[in-house]
Amino acid sequence: MSSKLSATQIAWRAAQDIADGAYVNLGIGFPEMVAKFQPPGCEAVFHTENGILGFGEAPRPGEEDWDLINAGKKAVTLKAGTAFFHHADSFAMVRGGHLDVAILGAYEVAETGDLANWSTGPKGVPAVGGAMDLVHGARRVAVITDHVTKDGKPKLVKRCSLPLTGVACVTRVYTSLAVIDVEGGHFVLREKLPSLSVDDLQAQTGAELLVPGPVADLVVPEL
Amino acid sequence: MDKIIPSLSEAVSGIPDGAVVMIGGFGGSGAPIELIHALIDRYLSTGSPRNLTVVNNNAGNGHVGLAALIEQGMVRKLICSFPRSADPRVFTERYLAGEIELELVPQGTLAERIRAGGAGIPAFYTPTSYGTDLAKDKPVEEFDGRPYVRELWLKADFAIIKAHKGDRLGNLVFNKAARNFNPLMATAAAVTIAQVTEIVEPGAIDPEAVVTPGIFVQGVVEVANPAQEEDLNRAGAAYPEKAA
Numbered sequence: 001m002s003s004k005l006s007a008t009q010i011a012w013r014a015a016q017d018i019a020d021g022a023y024v025n026l027g028i029g030f031p032e033m034v035a036k037f038q039p040p041g042c043e044a045v046f047h048t049e050n051g052i053l054g055f056g057e058a059p060r061p062g063e064e065d066w067d068l069i070n071a072g073k074k075a076v077t078l079k080a081g082t083a084f085f086h087h088a089d090s091f092a093m094v095r096g097g098h099l100d101v102a103i104l105g106a107y108e109v110a111e112t113g114d115l116a117n118w119s120t121g122p123k124g125v126p127a128v129g130g131a132m133d134l135v136h137g138a139r140r141v142a143v144i145t146d147h148v149t150k151d152g153k154p155k156l157v158k159r160c161s162l163p164l165t166g167v168a169c170v171t172r173v174y175t176s177l178a179v180i181d182v183e184g185g186h187f188v189l190r191e192k193l194p195s196l197s198v199d200d201l202q203a204q205t206g207a208e209l210l211v212p213g214p215v216a217d218l219v220v221p222e223l
Numbered sequence: 224m225d226k227i228i229p230s231l232s233e234a235v236s237g238i239p240d241g242a243v244v245m246i247g248g249f250g251g252s253g254a255p256i257e258l259i260h261a262l263i264d265r266y267l268s269t270g271s272p273r274n275l276t277v278v279n280n281n282a283g284n285g286h287v288g289l290a291a292l293i294e295q296g297m298v299r300k301l302i303c304s305f306p307r308s309a310d311p312r313v314f315t316e317r318y319l320a321g322e323i324e325l326e327l328v329p330q331g332t333l334a335e336r337i338r339a340g341g342a343g344i345p346a347f348y349t350p351t352s353y354g355t356d357l358a359k360d361k362p363v364e365e366f367d368g369r370p371y372v373r374e375l376w377l378k379a380d381f382a383i384i385k386a387h388k389g390d391r392l393g394n395l396v397f398n399k400a401a402r403n404f405n406p407l408m409a410t411a412a413a414v415t416i417a418q419v420t421e422i423v424e425p426g427a428i429d430p431e432a433v434v435t436p437g438i439f440v441q442g443v444v445e446v447a448n449p450a451q452e453e454d455l456n457r458a459g460a461a462y463p464e465k466a467a
Contacts, residue, residue: 067252068400132351167353
């Protein structure tokens, strides 16, 4: 196994925690991959902000229906049992506590559970979409991310330096190196790559990692 | 009662300079491209309407629809959640040049503000944006021990929306995820004009299936075979068409 998980492998690991029948929103981009790796026998119902519950996979090229897209504006397909609804109902599902899981990307996650994933600062055109809504209401708000930035800086930090998406909202982080819960204002290590010591991991993490119990090996198939 | 308007040009003829106009759609799905282009045609021949405040989830894509409206300089202010797209250059350039104002609203808050506007609810509290830059200067109150941000309703002078079928009473049904903001905007505007792919006789839409009841709609105009923004952009289209 390589020294870190690929994006696809992180998505696979996050998918293993989605229960059968769960209502799930996947953030646009990287998190959309999670849908491909549901464990056998587990069927989640996927929600998209623009008003679909229970959509299917992408259509073949040339078969797109542009009235049938997801929040990332990518074409999806119908499944038996799909439901359509308007935007206010869609966000009632989000804020009203009806979703089981939201899985999002991140620039930074703080040990307090604060999330920064919508803005890299005052330059350019700001765009927020549904990110600030999604972090409130879902029973679990999980983040999938590389453990460090492209420059090797920690993405798991004591306090976010970038503009916040939400305060104390993240409950679990799946990274390229570990699975970490956010509990009581601390990062709690649950799983790590077997090739990595806790000290190695701590060195790449910008806040203290608590290790109150056994740490499982993070083992993911080659994908 | 007959709310049918015979032409697109008549459908958009009453929108004045400075109006607040809600435009339905999420990206290209549910976007009333033909009504937007009719508005551009009117502007090109009469110089009006201009200084519009537009409410839409996005800020246009390419050089058709909302992007084309912005490209003509007809929009003074945009209220939206996500002013990015595959080709956002039209908005981006004007925004960075200070030529268009942006009010950025989280998507669910945008939807609920429009819903509240249509429902006669002047303000509401939401957990969304608490503790972030987008909650700056907004009142916060605790309910059951959690902080919530106060947001205000959003109303419009006009809404231009797209539906699948409509009847002369204004009852509408939508097509798949092209529903999105369209039914909400219909409720929140003083005048709502819907372009529909097909006008049907009253009764042809099952009353159990009506999504937007006709009370929220003031005009219905038929546009058979409406364009899809995504198809236009893939074909490299611009509006108005550039002379060859």
